[in-house]
Amino acid sequence: MKNRKRLMENVIHGVFLMLGLITVGCVLLITVYLVISGIPAIRKIGVLKFLFGKKWASTAAQPQYGILPFILTSIYGTAGAIVVGVPIGFLTAVYLSKIAPPRVKTVIESAVSLLAGIPSVVYGLVGMMVLVPGIRIAFHIPDGASLFAAIIVLAVMILPSIIKVSLTALEAVPKEYEDASLALGATPVETYFRVSVPAAKSGIAAAVVLGVGRAIGEAMAVMMVAGNAPNMPEMFQSVRFLTTAVASEMSYAADGSLQKQALFSIALVLFLFIMLINAVLNFLLKRKSDMED
Secondary structure, rough: OHHHHHHHHHHHHHHHHHHHHHHHHHHHHHHHHHHHHHHHHHHHOOHHHHHHHHOOEEOOOOEEEOOOHHHHHHHHHHHHHHHHHHHHHHHHHHHHHHHOOHHHHHHHHHHHHHHHHHHHHHHHHHHHHHHHHHHHHHHOOOOOOOOOOOOOOHHHHHHHHHHHHHHHHHHHOOOHHHHHHHHOOOOHHHHHHHHHHOHHEEEEHHHHHHHHHHHHHOOOOHHHHHHHOOOOOOOOEEEOOOOHHHHHOOOOOOOOOOOHHHHHHHHHHHHHHHHHHHHHHHHHHHHHHHHOO
16 A cells, blocks of 8 residues: 555656646747857857847848847837836735725625736727727827826736736735734734735745736737837837847848848847846845845
8 A cells, every 4th residue: 555655656747847847948949049049140140249239120231230219119018018107016916915895895806817818919909999099088199009108008918917827825824923923013904014015025026027027028919019110219209129020020031141040139139028027026135135134
């Protein structure tokens, strides 16, 4: 009997190990493929011209492949979405976990879950039909498809991830922490923000990381509201992100052409960009945790 249980445990451990190795293998496979496909274009164009060139004209008589506008647009768009979305999502999670009545909490949680299940193209369609004309009318500009519109759409799209993960982290804080704080004379609001939130900071930080990843990797919705023009980023000007640069031209780029190789190079830059952001955020969180310990 014991031998059978031990054999079953070994089999289960082996299955879990295999699944973990498959996950790691997929990441390595994607990394190797992007490196092999992206390096040739960077060699032909030149690293500095490719990364710091200000003009992208892949179909011109004399093509130019500068992706600095795409890089800056992705940075500004992601930062703007985080600045707008994180406070709203975080405060919503605090309200739902600590203040909201049960019925209100149920309704809002259902709405957040529904928001998470809406396809990206629907976000883009609503933004294109409602938000873009609204920006054009409100700010008296020729076209509302802009970086500002993309920031608003991305901020809405990252809300479900931030709210749900932060809510789970806040609800996992032991009730005894709050009872002790209230017993010492702290007000409920002070308890929420000085006891519960610090205790759940790792989960809240994970929510922010997920939000950053969602904002950087979004393509379809951004393409529909940002104008998809390869301009240097300005708040009320049509722009193009790294993701939309790949999605918009990959369908008609000829196989083996420098244009298609350059698109793979953009994908490689985007991949490294996401990896760098995740590594930096994880390092900062771990360093802060070690300093507090």
